[in-house]
Amino acid sequence: MNRTFLTIYSICILFYTASCQQPHKKQQASGPQPDMEFVPLASVAKQRYAAEAQAYCEKYLNDNVFSGAVLVAKNGEIVYEQYSGFKDYRNKTTVTPETPFHLASVSKTFTGMAIMRLWEQGRIGLEDSVQQYFPSFPYHGITVRMLLSHRSGLPNYLYVLETYWNKKVKATNQDVINYLIQFQPPRQQWPNRNFHYSNTNYILLASILEKVTGIGFPQYMRDSVFVPLGMHHTFVFSIADTASYVPTYSWNWREYGMDHLDCTYGDKNIYSTVRDMLLWDKAMYQHTFVKRATMDTALVPQSNERKSMHNYGLGWRLFQNTTDSVVYHNGKWHGSNTVFCRLVQDTATIIVLGNRLNRNIYASRRMAAIFSGKSEENVLEE
16 A cells, blocks of 8 residues: 555656646737738938938927827837827926827727727627617617718717716716717718718727627726737726826816716727837737738728728728828827827838827828828828
């Protein structure tokens, strides 16, 4: 009995020792693997891009008028960064690479691509009606695709809540949906007639995501988007975060305080840094969040009633002419002005995030001349 016990004990010790000596397997990253590699930049080219970006920022986004962060990248490499002004003007806390900014409507790129990923996974249909998720929703004939492309004709909740909503109460997504069901403000137009930008569309998309996944939008985005992509300074602000609210500012540093519309999400309220936004950009180029075919679907122009260089896909603004293809989104909310501009032809990106009202931010697309070598006078839509 004792000899048998010792033999079994010895075998167990050997197995335990061997297992401890085995190297740990590297955890596999979730999502598709990169399907392209960026071409490294020559140092001379990198220096030239940096000098030209700096010259532009010194002229239009200098420390006297700009508070925020600028990042310019080419082939996935940072060629220029700038951090100016104050995160908190009252306490004179300066902006750093780790300072998150309210993305405003640039948040829609995340909401849109999260929906596209669920579509890729077969968990949602682009032609699904809103009533499949909210049966009592009173506006019929609207699909997920129409929400993504701003072709639903729904009224913009930012304006219609002004009529009956108690402005001392901070509205949530569900509050907005309940308000639309109860008061049924008139449509802006019939569904799928033409493009009509409405933040209500992306409130609904975030709420549909919650219905499909059974997970709150802030948690889903953290666990399924931000953490897997290494975006450690990016988060969704919600009504649970009001105690940590950081104000934005007018041009003269007057604070914008919280109001009754500051706790809805999907259309806005994602906060991020310029470096985290570069990770998001690289995930789009390398198709590590969604597959190439899904990304291609998101970038198909959806509003073609009249010929124009400007259009909207599924979560992205589009500018296309005979020589250029720009995929972008801008944002504005209180003092936040944001630009996320992807120059597809040049594999280059311009990211500007500001927390002090400054319309010069929207002219940042002119920095595209750094890469194209030609004057860029076409203004991208805010």
